Ligand code: B12
Ligand code: SF4
């Protein structure tokens with residue numbers, strides 16, 4: 001069965017996965033499985049690399065279409081493979097709102113090491129990966145479940161902590177800049193300034209771009225992340241999106257108002273730059289004219 005799972009994931013260009021016994025993972029929300037109505041016995045956990053190039057004013061993950069779409073496509077394919085072998089099996093796929101601690105499962109599955117920035121770092125793809133998982137009621141032995149490995153940590157070089165704009169990684173700040181950009185409603189002037197300073201309309205990558213494990217990031221082989229990619233989001237692009245197109249973006253879950261607010265915050269920075277440029281041009285012109293006169 002594990003070979004079939006591997007072939008299915010490789011069909012989606014995913015080469016990093018493992019299977020674990022549910023007894024070995026850390027359940028963080030038992031109500032999810034109660035609602036599903038089956039006893040979880042095993043888990044498939046995989047990494048989805050997403051680095052597809054650099055961005056201007058969006059974090060790297062947010063330039064691509066919403067990764068939840070990719071994860072649910074993959075989970076559906078995995079479910080098909082499992083059901084073909086075990087037609088009565090109960091299966092449920094997740095990505096984010098899982099009954100288990102996904103990062104912990106990826107770590108004990110040996111898929112990466114724990115970074116001091118709170119992220120999983122994979123040997124091949126660095127931290128530019130998402131985690132997807134599928135819970136089943138199949139006997140873990142039948143899925144070839146791995147024995148959990150000891151969790152490895154990064155070398156603790158401190159670069160992510162130094163680079164963190166809000167200081168939350170140093171235990172100083174109140175919130176993560178990524179969370180600030182995703183918050184609805186009014187932001188404080190300090191928060192708006194941070195967004196301008198780090199030129200982000202959605203998310204934050206500072207603790208990732210500063211990490212030595214991401215120095216030469218490998219481009220994702222997953223085609224999904226290149227589809228309709230927007231490295232530089234403008235108000236024109238956003239306004240031109242139909243509601244259907246908008247709903248596929250990573251920033252859609254907070255509705256249009258939030259991302260519009262963020263772009264407005266950044267546009268104030270551009271207006272400032274343009275004003276500054278005009279000021280310098282004017283001063284230079286005046287200086288030249290004065291020099292000609294004398
Ligand atoms: C909510 C959430 C966020 C929140 C809170 C982040 C956090 N660290 O908990 C915000 C919006 C800030 C966020 C930001 C990002 N996220 Co996020 N996020 C999640 C989500 C959906 C749930 C995490 C959670 O709340 N767990 C429950 C809490 C209680 O568990 P915990 O982790 O043990 O919480 C402790 C610590 O995290 C810490 N803590 C709480 N808040 C914060 C905030 C920060 C910044 C830090 C460092 C620590 C911290 O205190 C908690 C109690 O001890 C997970 C998916 C998942 N299921 O894990 C993705 C997930 C962790 N996020 C992911 C990503 C990619 C990001 C960003 C890189 C996106 C971006 N470019 O902006 C940033 C990175 C920020 C960072 N350095 O962690 C990926 C990480 C992949 C990887 N390589 O490990 C995940 C696993 C999603 C996925 N399916 O792949 N995220
Ligand atoms: S920047 Fe250094 S301390 Fe931070 S996650 Fe990367 S290796 Fe670890």
Ligand code: SF4
Nearest residue numbers: 164176177204206207
């Ligand atoms: S995403 Fe940005 S603000 Fe959040 S922990 Fe990383 S560097 Fe700090």
